[in-house]
Amino acid sequence: MSLDSLFQQVLLTEQQQSEQIQKLKDVKVSIIKCNEKIKNATEKYENIKEELNKKAPRLCILRLQCDLMRKTEDLMLKHIEELSCQRNHLGESLAKIRRESKEEEEHFLQEISGFNRDFSLQGNKVTLLESQTRSELQLLQREEEALHKEMEAMTAENDHMRAAAEEKNALLLDLEVVKNTERVSAWLLILPPFAFPPSAVSSFSGDEILPRLLSIEPRC
Structure with missing residues (x-):
């Protein structure tokens, strides 16, 4: 193997290695993202689970209430049916009682009419009515x-009071005359003889003497 081919193989190996390293990095990044997604999903799951655990007792209570309301509704329907049956029965009984009472009333009226015809109570009824009318008239x-006696008594009392008032007025007038006479006598005793001649005094009336005496100026 030549040096160039070896060098190319090394470069190729390094290139492949770098590609694999990049792939590993990409895989790690993907794994990290997946882990984050899993973590977020787990947190959401835990939160939802916690909320469901909190709502579970309320859900049980609501179910119990629903069952209780359903049972209560069934009982109420049965009670309504019983009341409806009782109402129908009472209505029938009431109608029967009304029919019987009406029949008894008609029978009683027939018996009363027959009794009146047999014993002629119509005439007695007229006599009783006349007697009641006569009693009311007498009353x-x-x-x-x-009322007439009371009015006469009131009239006599008014006459008596009127006479007493007239007598009182006459007595008051007499008393006033006596007082005036006493005053005149007192003035005549203290006045000098020449104030009024006897003939003048005798000519004055009772109402004139006192003003004339009061008009005299006393002399020392």
Whole structure:
């Protein structure tokens, strides 16, 4: 083997080696990328798993509630059916009772009519009505008499009060006259004799004496 061929073979080997190294680098890069993807996928899986674990109890509770609501709905439907049957039964019983009561009422009215015809209670009914009317008229007459008596008593009381008021006014007038007379007598005692002549005093009325006495100026 010549030196040139050996050199070319070495170069070829180095070239192949460099290509393989590059391929290995590419493979390593791909492996790193795949590992990152796997890591990200694993993290997502763990997060989803954790969320599912958190939601699992709530899901169980919701399932239990759903089952309970379904059972409650079934019970309510059965209860509604029972109530509907009871309502129909009660409606039939009520209709029967109404029919029986109506028949009994008609039978009772027929018996009453026959009894009235047999014993002539229609005439007694008219007599009873007349008696009640007469009693009411008598009661109204008694009330009218009581009202008349009360009005007469009130009139007599008013007359008595009017007479008492007139008597009171007359007594007040007499008292005023007496007071005026006493005042005049007192003034006549303290006045000098020449203030009023006796003839003038006798000519004054009771209402004129007191103003004239008050108009006199006292003398020392």
